[in-house]
Amino acid sequence: MANFGLWDLRLVRPRDGWPNEKAIAAASRADHVLERVRVFETLEEAISDLTLVYATTARSRDMQKDVLGPEEASNTMAGHIAGGRGAGLLFGRERWGLLNDEVAMSDAIVTLPVEPAFASLNIAQAVLLMSYEWRRTSAEGRALPFSEGLDEAAPRNELVGLFEHLEGVLDQSGFFTTPDKRPSMVNNLRTALTRGRFTSQEIRTLRGVISSIDRRHLRPNPNRAKKTDADE
Amino acid sequence: MANFGLWDLRLVRPRDGWPNEKAIAAASRADHVLERVRVFETLEEAISDLTLVYATTARSRDMQKDVLGPEEASNTMAGHIAGGRGAGLLFGRERWGLLNDEVAMSDAIVTLPVEPAFASLNIAQAVLLMSYEWRRTSAEGRALPFSEGLDEAAPRNELVGLFEHLEGVLDQSGFFTTPDKRPSMVNNLRTALTRGRFTSQEIRTLRGVISSIDRRHLRPNPNRAKKTDADE
Numbered sequence: 001m002a003n004f005g006l007w008d009l010r011l012v013r014p015r016d017g018w019p020n021e022k023a024i025a026a027a028s029r030a031d032h033v034l035e036r037v038r039v040f041e042t043l044e045e046a047i048s049d050l051t052l053v054y055a056t057t058a059r060s061r062d063m064q065k066d067v068l069g070p071e072e073a074s075n076t077m078a079g080h081i082a083g084g085r086g087a088g089l090l091f092g093r094e095r096w097g098l099l100n101d102e103v104a105m106s107d108a109i110v111t112l113p114v115e116p117a118f119a120s121l122n123i124a125q126a127v128l129l130m131s132y133e134w135r136r137t138s139a140e141g142r143a144l145p146f147s148e149g150l151d152e153a154a155p156r157n158e159l160v161g162l163f164e165h166l167e168g169v170l171d172q173s174g175f176f177t178t179p180d181k182r183p184s185m186v187n188n189l190r191t192a193l194t195r196g197r198f199t200s201q202e203i204r205t206l207r208g209v210i211s212s213i214d215r216r217h218l219r220p221n222p223n224r225a226k227k228t229d230a231d232e
Numbered sequence: 233m234a235n236f237g238l239w240d241l242r243l244v245r246p247r248d249g250w251p252n253e254k255a256i257a258a259a260s261r262a263d264h265v266l267e268r269v270r271v272f273e274t275l276e277e278a279i280s281d282l283t284l285v286y287a288t289t290a291r292s293r294d295m296q297k298d299v300l301g302p303e304e305a306s307n308t309m310a311g312h313i314a315g316g317r318g319a320g321l322l323f324g325r326e327r328w329g330l331l332n333d334e335v336a337m338s339d340a341i342v343t344l345p346v347e348p349a350f351a352s353l354n355i356a357q358a359v360l361l362m363s364y365e366w367r368r369t370s371a372e373g374r375a376l377p378f379s380e381g382l383d384e385a386a387p388r389n390e391l392v393g394l395f396e397h398l399e400g401v402l403d404q405s406g407f408f409t410t411p412d413k414r415p416s417m418v419n420n421l422r423t424a425l426t427r428g429r430f431t432s433q434e435i436r437t438l439r440g441v442i443s444s445i446d447r448r449h450l451r452p453n454p455n456r457a458k459k460t461d462a463d464e
Contacts, residue, residue: 003357005347028352060378064431069376071368113367115237116377120260125235128357129364135345136303144301145348146292199296 001127002030004135010046010088011039043090043102052080052087055098055106056126058119063100066108070130073110074137089130094123153197162203163190169214233359234262236367242278242320243271275322275334284312284319287330287338288358290351295332298340302362305342306369321362326355385429394435394442395422401446 001009011018018039027034040046047053054073055065068076077087090106092098103109112129114121121129153159167186176182198206233241243250250271259266272278279285286305287297300308309319322338324330335341344361346353353361399418408414430438 002350003344003346003353030350030352032350058377064383064434067376067378111376111378112235112364113375114235114377115367118234118262118264119377120262121235125357125360128360132344132361132364135347143345144299144343145290145346145351146299146343151296202296 001131002027002033003128004131005138006131006134007033007036009033009037011037012043012046013041014039015093043105047088047090047105050086050088052077052085053090053106054088054108054110055090055092055103056110056112056130057092057097057103058111058114058121058126059097061100061103061109063103063109065103065106068108068110070110070112070133071137073108074130074133077134078137091123091127151199151201154200154203158200158203159194159198162198162207163193165207166193166210169210172214233363234259234265235360236363237370238363238366239265239268241265241269243269244275244278245273246271247325275337279320279322279337282318282320284309284317285322285338286320286340286342287322287324287335288342288344288362289324289329289335290343290346290353290358291329293332293335293341295335295341297335297338300340300342301345302342302365303369305340306362306365309366310369323355323359383431383433386432386435390432390435391426391430394430394439395425397439398425398442401442404446 001007014020016022018037019034024034038046054068054077073089077089080087089110090098090102092102110130112121112126163186166189170176176185196202233239246252248254250269251266256266270278286300286309305321309321312319321342322330322334324334342362344353344358395418398421402408408417428434
């Protein structure tokens with residue numbers, strides 16, 4: 001819940017009572033959720049102020065209820081809440097889920113698109129997924145917790161400077177095997193190097209790389225193997 | 233993974249070796265995933281056949297990498313895979329995640345839209361959410377494991393039969409306080425009762441309810457309190 005910005009947790013007759021030391025220890029410092037927990041004697045009391053309640057269930061119920069996917073459910077709830085009304089999601093007990101008379105009190109059923117041949121979600125996973133879907137649906141869900149984005153790509157003249165530097169060096173090194181092949185080889189190189197959207201810093205670095213290799217070529221080195229033409 | 237139809241799990245030097253009894257016990261019979269696990273000595277080998285690799289990370293890296301949300305990442309991967317190419321998601325170690333040189337080998341970073349003020353996802357939760365998002369994005373994700381849908385609403389003449397039955401009984405019971413109020417009261421009742429889109433069975437049941445109450449009224453009962461007009 002806390003991972004995805006939810007905090008209104010209501011418990012109905014929790015098996016192990018409340019507060020519960022084990023639950024608190026497992027909550028990874030989600031104190032703002034734990035401090036607000038409300039405990040109710042009945043489901044009716046727990047949802048009394050809500051005007052939209054969905055029951056999460058993992059198996060089919062022979063009931064005249066709409067069955068929604070998480071996205072559809074979240075969208076409807078978001079609209080409902082945006083209208084100033086209260087909506088809630090009902091989760092059942094770990095092993096046997098919600099009783100039919102609890103499901104009957106809901107407006108619709110929500111179920112997750114699990115693989116029918118293999119479905120094994122526990123309540124923590126179901127809560128996590130519904131919380132995630134809620135956040136995804138609500139406005140905040142578009143915002144990632146961090147996103148440097150990329151630095152601005154360098155102005156095009158710097159990229160052209162890199163190209164001309166590189167091509168000049170390649171002209172000298174005999175990279176372009178015949179003059180008529182040069183234009184297409186240059187185009188291929190420029191296409192590949194443009195795709196990366198280099199920053200100014202990266203272009204400086206790449207030009208340093210070229211210069212370094214180029215100077216090495218000019219420097220006599222007795223151990224150096226005979227230079228072969230670079231692959232196209 | 234298995235909940236959402238994924239099965240290609242690749243491990244790089246797992247801390248506790250493989251096969252691992254504890255992992256198998258925790259896998260809730262996901263044998264088809266466990267049997268296909270491949271173990272690699274290096275990340276490079278593990279992803280060697282893939283042409284798109286995203287690294288999941290929970291914190292910002294000072295790297296020139298795109299940062300994607302799960303939906304965007306899943307969509308791109310789905311397109312990539314639909315084109316017959318391999319894509320993979322990289323998850324790090326439980327406590328300290330992926331090393332920077334591992335992230336560096338990825339095409340982009342994927343992160344979940346967690347609450348910045350409170351983020352505490354473990355690797356199992358991250359895998360669950362990414363698997364869910366994958367399934368949601370891919371075609372199968374539209375299919376819920378069950379969905380009775382609602383039975384067909386009854387033909388309108390049965391609904392009208394219910395209305396006329398009810399209104400006839402109410403005429404007799406004095407529900408409609410004055411004749412000029414009757415049309416609007418009938419309209420309000422019909423509007424409310426139409427909204428539920430009753431099935432034929434439900435209409436039979438409701439008519440049974442009306443008849444039952446109606447017959448009770450006709451049956452003399454000395455203990456019965458003086459009848460008051462129903463509220464509008």
